[in-house]
Amino acid sequence: MSTFIQTKRLLKYRMGLIRLKQMGLEKVFSYTLGKEAGVSAELVRKDFSNFGIKGNRRGGYDIDDLLNSLEKIFGKDRVQNVVIMGMGNMGKALSQYRGFPDNKMNIVAGFDIDPAKINKKFQIPIYPVENLKEIVDAFHVSVAILAVPEIAAQESSDLLVRYGIKGILNLAPVLLKVPDDVVVNNVNLMVELERLMYHSGVLK
Amino acid sequence: MSTFIQTKRLLKYRMGLIRLKQMGLEKVFSYTLGKEAGVSAELVRKDFSNFGIKGNRRGGYDIDDLLNSLEKIFGKDRVQNVVIMGMGNMGKALSQYRGFPDNKMNIVAGFDIDPAKINKKFQIPIYPVENLKEIVDAFHVSVAILAVPEIAAQESSDLLVRYGIKGILNLAPVLLKVPDDVVVNNVNLMVELERLMYHSGVLK
DNA sequence: ATTTTATTGAGAAAATTTTCACAATAATAT
DNA sequence: ATATTATTGTGAAAATTTTCTCAATAAAAT
Structure with missing residues (x-):
């Protein structure tokens, strides 16, 4: 199953993002998030790209936007x-x-x-x-x-x-x-x- | 690290072999073990082949031999x-x-x-x-x-x-x-x- | 306003993993 | 003794994943 491993990474990103958010950050670069999740920056970008998540060239990714997108992927609309x-x-x-x-x-x-x-x-x-x-x-x-x-x-x-x-x-x-x-x-x-x-x- | 996933599989094989042994079996085919470990038969053979573990053509693999080889790989000589x-x-x-x-x-x-x-x-x-x-x-x-x-x-x-x-x-x-x-x-x-x-x- | 810089996005390349395909061969049947 | 059959072992092909590379571009600096 091709998306099985990728999903695992997306969940790691989410974990990292939540931690970064708690530290008061609002933006994140693929490099930073990759380090947080133990993954290369290119892979972070590719993963997001594959799931249609867009960042902002030169500005990185908005943490809240990312988290929202991830929530949508994981379909967390009901308990x-x-x-x-x-x-x-x-x-x-x-x-x-x-x-x-x-x-x-x-x-x-x-x-x-x-x-x-x-x-x-x-x-x-x-x-x-x-x-x-x-x-x-x-x-x-x-x-x-x-x-x-x-x-x-x-x-x-x-x-x-x-x-x-x-x-x-x-x-x-x-x-x-x-x-x-x-x-x-x-x-x-x-x-x-x-x-x-x-x-x-x-x-x- | 290339062998990280493979190791995980070898450990699964070990688990499966122990279970099969407890059921009284002495021989196992790549197909059977693969099913037990949730892996294709070819991959079982390739993994063993990569680690220099030999089976017996037409006769399958001897469970005890396999377990010994695996123990050696995992270096279980001392506690x-x-x-x-x-x-x-x-x-x-x-x-x-x-x-x-x-x-x-x-x-x-x-x-x-x-x-x-x-x-x-x-x-x-x-x-x-x-x-x-x-x-x-x-x-x-x-x-x-x-x-x-x-x-x-x-x-x-x-x-x-x-x-x-x-x-x-x-x-x-x-x-x-x-x-x-x-x-x-x-x-x-x-x-x-x-x-x-x-x-x-x-x-x- | 223009230039510089940092970063994304994505196609191409490389690396890795898995499957395919089949020759080699050992056990079994005839 | 010979033929048949089932299974391994492995090189080649296919598929998948990851990295490389660099153009596009938005922000920051001048």
């Missing part, structure tokens, strides 16, 4: 509700994320099979898995974070898919089997750690 | 000690990861500025940040996981670098400023979630 499957430490960690400022993403609930975790006093309400369908329907949820142990990952994924989830952020080290219309984004932190070890010259 | 900065939910979640079977990675300690978190009864010992140098020296640690809040990320990174850490897995949404000889691997879970939303057609 997106998200649920978390598995409220162990990872689930809890993610439930605290509020996303970026002005971000219309909203984590509405967590689910766990452990009755000891069911508790309305946490950051977000935590329900038993039996309530999944009810919440997904009520909040029109179509994206879920899967933060259950490896052994339960496929089973939980099946459940999410059955109730209409169309996107899963999978933190378990398993390639999930899902229908074609469901998108999975796999993040494997152990792989990232090993990769780091390899590249930091520590190993070898 | 690698790792520390975690920040023992909030994310730090705790990661401290439970034991890595892959036969993996010589070892998370030896966690650090936090919150005195309430200092506790020898957890999975791994949790020390105040004052003890960082001592532990890094004693265990010859050169890789760290940074799981502190955004606001503390650069400061913590500086500390790690000062005490000789050469690789940082950074979970905070900040591009860290580090010397050239320190490698940073950034993982931004919010970006991954947004990316998922974008690609799952949920948005726009």
